[in-house]
Amino acid sequence: MRRTIAAAVLAGVIAGAIAIGAAAGADRDAQASNEPSGTPTATPDPTPSEPARPSPDVTAPPVLVPSFDKSARSIDDPNSIWLVVNKLRPLNPADYAPADLVTVPVAHTWDPLMRQEASDAIVTMFAAATSEAGLSLASNSAYRSYTTQVELYAGDDNLTARPGYSEHQTGLTMDIGATSGVCSLATCFTDTAEGVWLRDNAWRFGYLLRYPADKTAVTGYDFEPWHFRYIGVELSTEMHNTGFTTLEEFFGLPAAPAYP
Template identity: 55%
Template sequence: MSPRLASSRSVFVVPLAAVLAAALLASCSSASPDASASRTPSESPVSAGPTPSPQAGSAEPEPESSPAETEEAPPASPTPPAFDATARSIDDPSSLWVVSDKLRPLDPVDYAPTDLVTPDVASQNPPTLRAEVAAAVVEMFAAGEAEGAGAFQVQSAYRSYALQVDVYGGYVQREGQAAADAQSARPGFSEHQTGLALDISPIPLSCPLKACFGDTTQGRWLADNAWRFGFLLRYPVDKVEVTGFMYEPWHFRYIGPELATEMHETGVTTLEEFFGLPAAPDYAG
């Protein structure tokens, strides 16, 4: 029922290869400006799980057709450690992999993160996010701008249970519950309450929280590159029946680089499908 493996480019080793190539070809041509060294995973403490050892299983002595014959070690590990989909909880609201949808309320329903910080980025209102997410957003915005996508700002980030009560309640009052449910999560069901999700807009502001954001240079760049920084476009245009939410090209959910890379490489675009969970088109009651 789901078109998996839509595009499984094997980009796993590209950053390292690109950096090497850029170093070697520095004098040749300026045709590849993309290796701007902006992806430094050094400050993400997420690698709690399997750390790929550089010595792991060095099988092949030489890459077949390397254009340069430096004696640098070839890009390591042709066989990265297998991805373990059970490495983190999908139920614990403090887990980077928590799956929150219309069938999966946060537990406890009024969960609040304990490590919220304010990232140093442009924003409509001073946002807060969990510390690891905040660092990743700063890195992602800088990379997007450096790679020619333009400037970004945070439209909305962490929202508490109490605030979501107000937001959702406002929709219900103005438009009724059905319309509210199509546009806003009920309190306890919002990814924004985890401190792992944020809404992004361009600078200068255009198409805020609208589908046309997906056609801006910023929106296109995010759709293609957010995974590199551990983010997922959580509500894709073709998965409304799975996620229960309309297309939201501005809403990005942090899941960490490990899972984001795995989803990117396998072409699975929703957490529900990746973890084998039922589609959540609507609330249970």
């Protein structure tokens, strides 16, 4: 996992360097500056009337700066790891249940189920929290079925999602705490070492702090420093690099402050 992330980051760095290099080269040509350059293309052109040509590219393909494809996966299909669920976007069908739920083999207060891919990423992330920072994380809640959500929902939309509208029903979400239980499912979790580590590092493992403190008007939920949603490393890295903190804003969706 870490090697994959490192490779992806390296690829991004290389792509960026290539793009910068290409732009700098074009700038030099346009200004005909006398900046020192290590490339022969910067030497005075003896035949200026000839149209500028790219360097020989018989073997080198054109430089393509990779752009993120926001339509690569569905944001509507409940089986998609990019699914966006909020108070305007219920699961469809409302009683959707993932087909690949597994028991997540981590410390927990409530037997955690998640989809296989999300579970694997949790295991890797929890191990990294321990090896990198000496922290012990635990699951407080993961998959919740439609039926469970019916039982949990007490009619208060500010506290609990309505059945069919909960991210926990996707099998991609976990409420994470410290094994010590300190500040579990409480706002003060954000100030614990575990909360800080998760906030800063979850993206590396494909997870998103889904309900940030400054985005309640967008997400429709109060700050939940414990609630993490699996979206895959590709998307989490793109959001991290571009500074987006909500799925609604990244995908250009309407804010969902309340049920319709």
